């Protein structure tokens with residue numbers, strides 16, 4: 001830190017300075033904001049990122065890398081007593097001459113990218129909440145409203161500018177380094193630090209979307225509508241949904257987020273089953289993508305305790321009914337926890353999305369079109385105080401373990417674990433399957449023989465094992 005401070009006095013924040021305190025509060029979750037690095041370095045160029053990797057190696061100083069800071073668990077993108085490399089100033093945005101590629105720095109939040117592209121009637125495949133970072137979302141996968149048509153964010157990166165373990169700056173694409181290009185599509189922070197993502201653009205004007213709130217007596221109708229949607233969406237890939245079951249302020253409710261990439265003025269026919277369910281409120285309207293992401297940001301404030309967990313199953317109404325009932329039963333003992341907000345989120349991974357994942361040599365996630373359609377589950381719990389951590393973690397751990405056991409029993413289990421929704425107790429890379437996880441290990445050893453990104457950057461999902469092997473009980 002002292003060397004960095006000498007060379008970059010305005011870009012390095014040392015512990016206890018006012019700037020450091022403000023910077024450390026800029027993580028989404030309380031758990032990450034509680035981590036205190038020795039210093040934070042706001043690199044503004046790829047060469048500065050490369051220099052800090054070299055310096056870390058030279059001094060054996062452990063480091064972490066932060067893009068939007070939305071990974072929830074401790075140490076994902078911040079490191080106690082180490083160096084946190086913050087990419088916030090790597091926030092350039094440029095369009096290729098023919099407007100087909102948007103070159104964006106990892107310091108951008110998705111709302112910045114969308115607002116800029118909207119001035120060109122274009123969009124890119126990225127996150128659905130305004131201030132999610134381009135970096136973490138894209139390296140772990142990246143579910144977008146447009147994924148049924150185009151795949152996930154990682155499937156729509158034409159080129160990565162990558163700082164490697166030996167501080168080289170590579171342009172990684174299908175032609176230059178096909179193995180590394182494959183590994184970066186789902187491999188997380190294991191292969192280097194991406195200093196620019198070259199994203200494929202798509203024409204996009206206004207769209208239709210918003211959130212619809214239902215009382216919990218609509219649970220069964222919502223699950224049926226969700227399953228029908230999952231079976232139909234590969235034939236109408238303009239549509240996307242997220243169905244959430246929530247315990248909020250003493251009430252069980254459900255919220256559906258419905259989107260369609262055309263600016264339709266009435267519910268598109270693929271959503272007719274949702275329209276038939278009486279709702280408490282409905283914000284669906286013609287609006288821009290950036291407006292929708294801002295609407296969804298309101299429900300996801302910074303500064304609280306957060307835990308995300310995930311698993312994947314086949315699209316099956318009976319199983320989803322079992323799961324929703326299990327969720328509402330198992331949260332009973334924690335309903336008194338201060339500020340608790342437990343959410344069970346259901347999303348479809350349509351067969352059309354999995355087909356898109358096979359383009360350009362495929363991604364590392366290990367999903368096959370013959371597996372689809374799948375359901376991506378996300379248990380997202382929020383609460384206020386560290387004293388309740390154990391109660392919350394053991395509750396989510398039990399729901400997840402019981403739900404997976406039942407999915408296996410019913411033959412609806414899929415081994416895939418989505419990195420961007422996984423907890424520190426889950427082994428994401430193993431979920432990509434033995435062939436893909438071994439291939440990732442081989443590629444890591446080829447480009448990073450000293451295993452810098454496994455050992456010196458210890459946070460988040462490494463290639464072997466869960467970040468925390470002590471599954472809560």
Ligand SMILES: Cc1cc2nc3c(=O)[nH]c(=O)nc-3n(C[C@H](O)[C@H](O)[C@H](O)COP(=O)(O)OP(=O)(O)OC[C@H]3O[C@@H](n4cnc5c(N)ncnc54)[C@H](O)[C@@H]3O)c2cc1C
Nearest residue numbers: 067068069070071077128133135136137142143194300460
């Ligand atoms: C409110 C909310 C909404 C969300 N919405 C969506 C959604 O719509 N779709 C979806 O798929 N996911 C969504 N997620 C999950 C999200 O994708 C993950 O939390 C993701 O990790 C966030 O990326 P980030 O850059 O903000 O996080 P960070 O914490 O900055 O990064 C996450 C990990 O990626 C690494 N990393 C980041 N940038 C780089 C880089 N340039 N080079 C190397 N490593 C890097 C970090 O070191 C860290 O390990 C959401 C999460 C939240 C909290």
